[in-house]
Amino acid sequence: MAIPVETFFLAPDAQGTLQAQIQQMIAQGILSGRFRKGEKLPSSRKLAGHLGVSRITVTLALTELQANDYLEARDRSGYFVSQNAPEPPAFGAQGPARDTIDWSRALGRRFTGGDTPEKPLNWASYPYPFIYGQTDPSLFDHANWRHCALQALGQKDFQSLTSDYYDQDDPKLIEFIARHTLPRRGILAQSDEILVTMGAQNALWLTAQVLLTQRRTAVIENPCYHALRDILVQSRCHLTPIDVDRDGLPPEALPDHADVIFTTPSHQAPTNATMPLARRKALLAKAAAMDALIVEDDYEFEISFLRAPLPALKSLDSEGRVIYVGSFSKSIFPGLRLGYLVGSKSFIRECRALRASVLRHPPGHIQRTAAYFLSLGHYDSLVRRMGQVFTKRRHTMETALADQGLGVAGRGVFGGSSIWMRAPEDVDITEVEPRLRDVGVLIEPGHPFFYGTNRPRNYYRLAYSSVPAERIAPGIELLARELEKARGTGANRGKSDEKTEK
Known part of the structure; x- marks a missing residue:
């Protein structure tokens, strides 16, 4: 690997001759671990032009470093960091000599201290x-995912690969979600009522940011998805936990007033409880009486191998009160980070604007690859x-x-x-x-x-x-x-x- 010439610069307050400064600059790069054994240095001509010194000065510095075994010369290839160069110390790169900032005062908000689990990388x-x-790699369809990725890289899909969608999404993926995924849950939605997100967690974050303020109250299940609770704590809203039972969230235990109710009716996280149809209707009635919104996280609905799942809570909603969160990340693979939000146009419009200010949109190539994988039947x-x-x-x-x-x-x-x-x-x-x-x-x-x-x-x-x-x-x-x-x-x-x- 070649070391970019932009990596080299002479300190304005450096002491000694130009040749000595160049030697010290390269030696320090090797000793700090920035330049690694076997990496190629820029040519003496390119380095001299970049530093604004004569080529003979650079050549003399490189020759001296070669004599000291920091560099080695290869015929017609130039100079490389020697395999016998001194080993860098076992500590990381050094930051500023001292940090004078009082970060306890400088930090306006804190996001650490949550319950993000630690799983071994191996x-x-x-x-x-x-x-x-x-x-499980033995279950994943590597061949067809690779085929869909290659298809998305083709000339026909060049625009989806390279275009900036601004605040929009891949129309093929939106069409599949609207025509195939949501109807399976009893949900009908237009394209402007759907937003693609970077997984379900991103969808929950967008929802919390748009709906909640420090004066509003959110209800969560207890126990619940810990990342959701961290998101709500960070939003600084009032938080009311409700203990779940064998049927999930009990509507009769809800407070007299709440602004947003977060629930996982089909597959409660983490107890796996399923909310019966009668309780779902009671929850909708209670939310209507309080004029509260409901955020339904419908995770793992597709992994229903014992019997067919009940219709989504969103499918029973006749008032636009339920916001639906879905994801492909768990069923395809977690690193895909593709989810979606479904809600009223006014809500989706605000979420779309917030998403655009943070990350514009999920990568177009990933969206188009997933669209092919879904539409060609590989997902099913x-x-x-x-x-x-x-x-x-x-x-x-x-x-x-x-x-x-x-x-x-x-x-x-x-x-x-x-x-x-x-x-x-x-x-x-x-x-x-x-x-x-x-x-x-x-x-x-x-x-x-x-x-x-x-x-x-x-x-x-x-x-x-x-x-x-x-x-x-x-x-x-x-x-x-x-x-x-x-x-x-x-x-x-x-x-x-x-x-x-x-």
């Missing part, structure tokens, strides 16, 4: 990765294949959990990709989780999903999307063993069987 190397939201085939595999894994996991006597707190009646678990109350999952990693088992502690300071620490989530069926039972056995150690005795093992589902 999670796939663990034999039992029961972590949520990861893709992928979902069917996932459903078949997940059915087997789900059955295997439920059998293993029953054999080990582990307490299940919630399982999706339609499918999904995870099971919500509850350990005995004297077990702190945050203490067990590191020991599980040591034996190759990855789980997701459940306390980040809860609101408040005294959050229960005996819940956890087990996903089966990335674990082959034959590894599930051995992994669950290791999990049960570590949980038993955490209890300190086996006398109360049977009590976990008595735990009832939410």
Whole structure:
């Protein structure tokens, strides 16, 4: 790799001859790790012209560095950083000599301190990765995704690849969402009622920014998707958590006044509870009485391999009160970061303007590739294949959990990709989780999903999307063993069987 000539500059207050300054500049680049072994330096002519010095001065400096084994010359190729050059120190690049800014006063707002989970980057190397939201490479349709990506790179789609859509989206992707995806959930929408987002989380952030102020009140489920709670805390709105039960969010527990209600009726996150049709209608009636809006996060609706899901809450809405959030990221692959918002035109118009001021629009090539993957039927085939595999894994996991006597707190009646678990109350999952990693088992502690300071620490989530069926039972056995150690005795093992589902 060639080092750009713009990387080189002489300090205006440098001491010594020009030749010495050039030698010091290059040597410091090597010692700091900026210039790496084997990288090619610019030619002496180009370097001299850039620095504004004579070529002979540069040549003498390079020759001296070669003699000191910092550089090596190759016939007709120029100078390269020598393989024998001194090794840079093991610390990172140095910043300013001292930071004089009082950042406690300079920062107008803080966004750290949330509950973003930490997952090992090498999670796939663990034999039992029961972590949520990861893709199993054995299930993904690499060939057809590659084919669609190449098709999107073709001359016919040059405009979609290179154009700046400003605040608009790929019309092919919008058309598929409007004509195929939403009708499956009982939703009819026009193109100006749909906005493509960078995943569901981005859709929830846009929604919170447009709808909430410091004087407004938002209702969330407890437990709930921790990233949503972080978004709402950052918005500085008033936050009211409502405990969910075995049917999800209970409308009768809602406060007398709320401005926005966030809910996951089809597949509650993380308990997997499904809200019955009668409760959905009651929730709509309660929201209408309060003149509140509802934000419906319909995640994982397509992974319904046990039976067909109920119609979306949005499909029952006759007043434009429900804002619908969907995503392709979980079903295709998480790194795709493609989701969508569906709502009234006035709402979508404001979200579109906010999105444009932050990121304009999701990359055109990604949108067009996804549009082809969806419209050519590859997406439906992928979902069917996932459903078949997940059915087997789900059955295997439920059998293993029953054999080990582990307490299940919630399982999706339609499918999904995870099971919500509850350990005995004297077990702190945050203490067990590191020991599980040591034996190759990855789980997701459940306390980040809860609101408040005294959050229960005996819940956890087990996903089966990335674990082959034959590894599930051995992994669950290791999990049960570590949980038993955490209890300190086996006398109360049977009590976990008595735990009832939410």
